Amino acid sequence: MKFFERDNERIQILDGPVNVPVLINQLTNQLSTEEPFYVMDIGEIVRKHQNWIEKMPRVVPHYAVKCNDNDVVCATLAALGASFDCASKGEISKILGLGVSPDRIIFANPMKPNSHLRYADANNVKTMTFDSDTELHKIRKISPDAKLVLRIRCEAEKALCPLGKKFGCDPVEEAPRLIKIARSLDLELVGISFHVGSGCADFPIYYKAISYARDLFDYARTCGYEMNLLDVGGGFPGDKGTTIDEVAPIINSALDQFFPDKSIRVISEPGRYYVSAAFTLVTAVQSKRVCLDFQTGSIDRMMYYLNDGVYASFNCILYDHQVPKPMLLGQNNGKVYNSTVWGPTCDALDQLIENIRMPELQIDDWVLFENMGAYTIPVASPFNGFPLPKIYCYINKDTWEMLNDLCPITDGTFCNPSGNELMINYEDVACA
Ligand SMILES: Cc1ncc(COP(=O)(O)O)c(C=O)c1O
Structure with missing residues (x-):
């Protein structure tokens, strides 16, 4: 019996503990900043x-x-x-x-x-x-x-x-x-x-x-x-x-x-x-506007445009009344400005954060959001042609083995048409 037997390449089994910040560091070094992704800790x-x-x-x-x-x-x-x-x-x-x-x-x-x-x-x-x-x-x-x-x-x-x-x-x-x-x-x-x-x-x-x-x-x-x-x-x-x-x-x-x-x-x-804590969303800055105070000529506000927004993962703002808290990946030294954070679509409703004090960000800077597992993924749409985040799943070896023992899997694992997720067939498992 194997859990997710044929999809080891997408569910990564780790010898040690699943350390999400370390994994995010590795992934952000490998992946393009153009597409958002989730890290899921099974x-x-x-x-x-x-x-x-x-x-x-x-x-x-x-x-x-x-x-x-x-x-x-x-x-x-x-x-x-x-x-x-x-x-x-x-x-x-x-x-x-x-x-x-x-x-x-x-x-x-x-x-x-x-x-x-x-x-x-x-x-x-x-x-x-x-x-x-x-x-x-x-x-x-x-x-x-x-x-x-x-x-x-x-x-x-x-x-x-x-x-x-x-x-x-x-x-x-x-x-x-x-x-x-x-x-x-x-x-x-x-x-x-x-x-x-x-x-x-x-x-x-x-x-x-x-x-x-x-x-x-x-x-x-x-x-x-x-x-x-x-x-x-x-x-x-x-x-x-x-x-x-x-x-x-x-x-x-x-x-x-x-x-x-x-x-x-x-x-x-x-x-x-x-599910809330199991998913961390990793986005990146795609564009930026520096808004000036015309009277003084100084910077009044920064506007950042991320690659995920309210039509995708951040529908949780509208539907679930969540208040996203951005975390910056290592770029905390810039001068701090009043900032507005937007999603990628052409709609002005696509606003993630109206007003926040943040160190200045540059294009391709990563911005993380923890606790993104609840009421996000199932409602997300690729509106305006922006792709939905991929999900990278991780599990520790001992937990994997424990699930293998528990889980009488009947047939192999295969991808569903979205190619993002897995389908698994199980025999009945007794209630907890
Ligand atoms: C009937 C029903 N059960 C359970 C839930 C899950 O609620 P929660 O995520 O707060 O545990 C919902 C959420 O809308 C619901 O409508």
Whole structure:
């Protein structure tokens, strides 16, 4: 059994630890400054998974594929025994294509197009969320034996991306009515889910959401349902220097208090947590404008144009409300100016940083951005004809061997048409 057997040339196996700054130094010495690239540390995803299991052993993570659907990410998590949260037919198909069994997938999009629902049903992906009666009627027609998870709304006051405006029913006013409708339609209701908001900065909200779920478990029993699934969603931090050490005890003690019965299966849908820190983006300055103060003739501002922008990796500024923090590679001695940093396209929306004090940069200077693994790659487009960054993947030999042991790979590795990523077939791997 080999992990990524035939693609050693693109997944580099290192004898020692994966030292991202050193690798970036090597790559920037070899590569053209014209195209941006990512350095991906696979070990970071492995460590995140191990840490999750240690800190929240009762909560089975279902990786939110929408966050970063890179094949190496998904295959690594499949090998580790994680499960998956898929939002569409395309995501389900991708994960099933890795050989993951359908019962390790939750179809966690409360709004499901008919054809996606049909696809899920035909492929035995039966666990799915809903938050409206319309969806219940649709599910009854297309997937009558679905295992339904009612998504309630319980939002963090502070989150990068609140989701409650769009998804989740009110736990007190609407949820009981939907439970009754599910009953009247003779559907199987198995649990409650929530998402407190992505990039949550208000961890006690999980306690409140779990307590709402408890009330609804009790209410559902009065309607004849013995629910057995609690899904605590996503919202967990993933950047370098962040941990789940604060949120884990809140969730663990809420579970002990409200769901002491260990036969209740508890799952989660972390996205950002797994991938954010694993990806570092390396860009370079392609062009520059020195803007003068016409009155004094002195330099008012520098404008830099990088080779990646908001239509590609930095869509995370618009979509995920991220604030990119540039790091300069060894060029920190220049005079400092107020600076604006732009992407490469012809659109003025393509602004990465409006105003920052930075040492003067020159054409071909490298600019790095850490924590670029979440909500970047899957949304990126080659708008205006600018190529998307290549991904250079690294893994330490011991981690590689560990994955080889864990991962019953069934068939070889091959490139998908983009030539950038890998496809791997797996046999089923037991849940964590
Ligand atoms: C239903 C659902 N689950 C999980 C996630 C992942 O959230 P996070 O990346 O905050 O963990 C999202 C993000 O939008 C989501 O919509």
